[in-house]
Amino acid sequence: xxxxxxxxxxxxxxxxxxxxxxxxxxxxxxxxxxxxxxxxxxxxxxxxxxxxxxxxxxxxxxxxxxxxxxxxxxxxxxxxxxxxxxxxxxxxxxxxxxxxxxxxxxxxxxxxxxxxxxxxxxxxxxxxxxxxxxxxxxxxxxxxxxxxxxxxxxxxxxxxxxxxxxxxxxxxxxxxxxxxxxxxxxxxxxxxxxxxxxxxxxxxxxxxxxxxxxxxxxxxxxxxxxxxxxxxxxxxxxxxxxxxxxxxxxxxxxxxxxxxxxxxxxxxxxxxxxxxxxxxxxxxxxxxxxxxxxxxxxxxxxxxxxxxxxxxxxxxxxxxxxxxxxxxxxxxxxxxxxxxxxxxxxxxxxxxxxxxxxxxxxxxxxxxxxxxxxxxxxxxxxxxxxxxxxxxxxxxxxxxxxxxxxxxxxxxxxxxx
Amino acid sequence: xxxxxxxxxxxxxxxxxxxxxxxxxxxxxxxxxxxxxxxxxxxxxxxxxxxxxxxxxxxxxxxxxxxxxxxxxxxxxxxxxxxxxxxxxxxxxxxxxxxxxxxxxxxxxxxxxxxxxxxxxxxxxxxxxxxxxxxxxxxxxxxxxxxxxxxxxxxxxxxxxxxxxxxxxxxxxxxxxxxxxxxxxxxxxxxxxxxxxxxxxxxxxxxxxxxxxxxxxxxxxxxxxxxxxxxxxxxxxxxxxxxxxxxxxxxxxxxxxxxxxxxxxxxxxxxxxxxxxxxxxxxxxxxxxxxxxxxxxxxxxxxxxxxxxxxxxxxxxxx
Numbered sequence: 001x002x003x004x005x006x007x008x009x010x011x012x013x014x015x016x017x018x019x020x021x022x023x024x025x026x027x028x029x030x031x032x033x034x035x036x037x038x039x040x041x042x043x044x045x046x047x048x049x050x051x052x053x054x055x056x057x058x059x060x061x062x063x064x065x066x067x068x069x070x071x072x073x074x075x076x077x078x079x080x081x082x083x084x085x086x087x088x089x090x091x092x093x094x095x096x097x098x099x100x101x102x103x104x105x106x107x108x109x110x111x112x113x114x115x116x117x118x119x120x121x122x123x124x125x126x127x128x129x130x131x132x133x134x135x136x137x138x139x140x141x142x143x144x145x146x147x148x149x150x151x152x153x154x155x156x157x158x159x160x161x162x163x164x165x166x167x168x169x170x171x172x173x174x175x176x177x178x179x180x181x182x183x184x185x186x187x188x189x190x191x192x193x194x195x196x197x198x199x200x201x202x203x204x205x206x207x208x209x210x211x212x213x214x215x216x217x218x219x220x221x222x223x224x225x226x227x228x229x230x231x232x233x234x235x236x237x238x239x240x241x242x243x244x245x246x247x248x249x250x251x252x253x254x255x256x257x258x259x260x261x262x263x264x265x266x267x268x269x270x271x272x273x274x275x276x277x278x279x280x281x282x283x284x285x286x287x288x289x290x291x292x293x294x295x296x297x298x299x300x301x302x303x304x305x306x307x308x309x310x311x312x313x314x315x316x317x318x319x320x321x322x323x324x325x326x327x328x329x330x331x332x333x334x335x336x337x338x339x340x341x342x343x344x345x346x347x348x349x350x351x352x353x354x355x356x357x358x359x360x361x362x363x364x365x366x367x368x369x370x371x372x373x374x375x376x377x378x379x380x381x382x383x384x385x386x387x388x389x390x391x392x393x394x395x396x397x398x399x400x401x402x403x404x405x406x407x408x409x410x411x412x413x414x415x416x417x
Numbered sequence: 418x419x420x421x422x423x424x425x426x427x428x429x430x431x432x433x434x435x436x437x438x439x440x441x442x443x444x445x446x447x448x449x450x451x452x453x454x455x456x457x458x459x460x461x462x463x464x465x466x467x468x469x470x471x472x473x474x475x476x477x478x479x480x481x482x483x484x485x486x487x488x489x490x491x492x493x494x495x496x497x498x499x500x501x502x503x504x505x506x507x508x509x510x511x512x513x514x515x516x517x518x519x520x521x522x523x524x525x526x527x528x529x530x531x532x533x534x535x536x537x538x539x540x541x542x543x544x545x546x547x548x549x550x551x552x553x554x555x556x557x558x559x560x561x562x563x564x565x566x567x568x569x570x571x572x573x574x575x576x577x578x579x580x581x582x583x584x585x586x587x588x589x590x591x592x593x594x595x596x597x598x599x600x601x602x603x604x605x606x607x608x609x610x611x612x613x614x615x616x617x618x619x620x621x622x623x624x625x626x627x628x629x630x631x632x633x634x635x636x637x638x639x640x641x642x643x644x645x646x647x648x649x650x651x652x653x654x655x656x657x658x659x660x661x662x663x664x665x666x667x668x669x670x671x672x673x674x675x676x677x678x679x680x681x682x683x684x685x686x687x688x689x690x691x692x693x694x695x696x697x698x699x700x701x702x703x704x705x706x707x708x709x710x711x712x713x714x715x716x717x718x719x720x721x722x723x724x725x726x727x728x729x730x731x732x733x734x735x736x
Contacts, residue, residue, distance in 0.1 A: 043698040044698045044699070044700060044701065048698075081694060081695070082694055082698050082700065084694075084700065085654075086652075086654045087557060087648055087650070087652035087654055087655075088453075088644060088647070088648050088652070088654070088655060089690075089694075091647065091648045091649075092449060092453065092691075093694070095445065095446075095449050096446055096449070096691070099444075099445035099446055099449075100444070100445065100446040112556050113555065113556050113557045113652050113653075113654070116556065116557055116559045116650065117557075117648050117649075117650065117652065120561045120648070120649035120650060121649075123561065123649075124573065124575070136556060138559065139559075142559075142560075144560050145559055145560050145561075187546060187554060187555045188546075188549050188553070188554030188555045188556050189555070189556070191549070191554075192549075
């Protein structure tokens with residue numbers, strides 16, 4: 001008898017529980033109807049930092065929006081997916097996120113080749129897409145590649161080349177540096193970036209002579225050959241487009257040969273915290289641009305953002321990719337609010353020419369330029385390294401008026417306008 | 418003759434079923450799956466002509482797959498020719514390249530053959546990476562593929578591309594099936610089982626080997642064309658050596674001894690990729706464990722395993 005009663009109770013409990021379980025999703029759906037944003041990047045392999053340090057900035061922004069009631073009254077549900085750095089996977093994942101998972105917006109945090117593949121998918125699908133990590137200028141500068149609903153919230157190669165050229169020419173004139181050498185990774189990015197830098201350097205200071213150009217292989221563990229070649233050429237200045245792990249290895253090995261005291265070194269990618277902290281003895285006096293620095297712009301908002309990132313991410317340092325992705329979400333938020341819709345065309349119309357408040361700008365505001373869908377007015381500048389925190393000091397901001405003017409000339413010479 | 422009619426009938430049926438599916442289940446992911454499957458299955462099956470039927474283990478077959486994507490995408494972008502002409506021209510470029518590469522490689526045997534084919538692929542990969550002006554280097558060929566309209570049908574439309582991929586796959590498989598069933602196919606198996614004996618029986622071994630090398634290259638390049646249309650461009654990852662590894666995995670998982678083994682293997686590989694990528698970032702780990710299970714558990718590809726269990730002997734029969 002006792003057993004029987006227990007069994008009956010059990011059945012009732014089970015019935016009630018099943019009814020609740022069946023009803024739950026319906027209730028949840030009615031309340032939520034989440035706004036899904038597809039976020040794709042490289043989360044595995046040697047450049048997983050691209051994805052993880054992007055996500056590390058995206059998630060807190062989404063949490064902030066959701067805590068404040070969501071976007072258009074809907075909670076944002078991010079769907080992160082790994083493309084493993086393969087363009088064909090990037091294209092597939094982008095389609096899957098929109099067609100199968102029902103994402104209404106794409107945040108493409110892929111490296112350049114993935115971004116180009118995603119761009120073509122967006123052309124077909126017509127959803128709002130923000131590329132947050134590709135710095136290759138042609139993605140937005142070339143009208144043949146441009147897509148009506150795709151934007152870029154990242155820095156751009158040509159901007160870096162102009163500011164780098166202007167700043168380096170100024171330093172070179174002051175210190176009388178006319179004999180130069182270069183050392184950059186041996187692939188399209190390294191060669192393009194170096195050629196562009198030299199072009200703008202010569203624009204500002206025509207009497208530049210390049211004595212030696214070294215092209216180490218990407219991921220090469222040993223830079224001895226390149227370093228001795230540079231030292232033998234006896235230049236007064238050295239430019240390098242090396243970055244990330246290769247750059248910290250290069251600096252560590254260059255220290256052994258006293259490379260950094262033998263000449264004035266210019267390295268645009270030095271000013272990124274993971275690199276600065278990976279170098280054993282950071283030499284003083286390297287000229288470097290900012291990738292991301294919590295001290296540039298030297299505002300309370302930027303410092304607070306940097307500190308919050310570390311708090312949210314096991315004390316890891318934010319990267320250049322982190323601020324670019326934070327900016328992507330802020331633009332998506334502002335554009336969708338303004339358009340009152342996630343529809344690709346409407347949101348893209350709202351995003352064109354949109355200006356938002358940003359901690360990553362010396363003026364406190366960044367703009368999504370209407371004519372070519374790319375980010376401008378972000379913090380871009382050069383400073384000098386010191387061995388201890390804040391690692392890069394005397395930051396001198398680039399002049400956005402000058403950037404716009406020279407960028408236009410550059411576009412004309414490439415047949416883009 | 419009956420066999421050919423039967424195979425064609427099955428092929429027509431498969432295309433008809435695939436054409437009907439989107440009207441019943443409107444899943445774009447399924448269409449994407451079939452398009453990628455078509456590309457990779459043609460590639461893997463073409464490699465199996467060498468590995469399974471001739472006993473030539475090529476590690477660099479991705480050369481021809483990548484050559485297909487680049488030749489086709491470049492012809493479409495840089496010249497004004499129509500899609501069918503670019504398609505045929507791509508096959509011609511592949512044929513010429515395969516004759517040159519094959520003439521060097523087929524003189525070698527076993528591991529030497531494998532490594533020289535790999536070296537050839539890496540050479541082509543380096544050329545593509547270095548020739549930035551033509552290929553865009555490591556950033557890939559950007560800007561999409563223009564004029565994707567054939568006889569009024571726009572392959573830019575996903576459903577059309579899906580049908581196109583299905584038809585190309587079926588025709589490609591039928592042609593390869595026909596090749597292995599002819600007396601030429603018998604010569605291939607004879608060379609695989611005993612090359613010296615084949616030579617004594619009057620088979621000109623190098624000619625047969627070179628012919629099958631070129632044929633398999635052409636089918637791989639058709640797979641490349643489908644991939645190029647899918648990603649709307651060409652990227653160095655599509656000609657780098659891991660892509661050859663994908664085809665070898667597909668053969669290993671599906672079965673080297675069955676004609677449809679590589680196709681089944683491709684489906685398993687792509688399904689695993691899609692399912693595992695949705696769940697975890699440790700894709701490589703999951704895939705490694707599953708391949709180990711196949712190698713140590715089944716000790717052969719899935720289709721070979723099933724055929725043997727049913728009491729048959731795989732048609733391509735590794736003896």
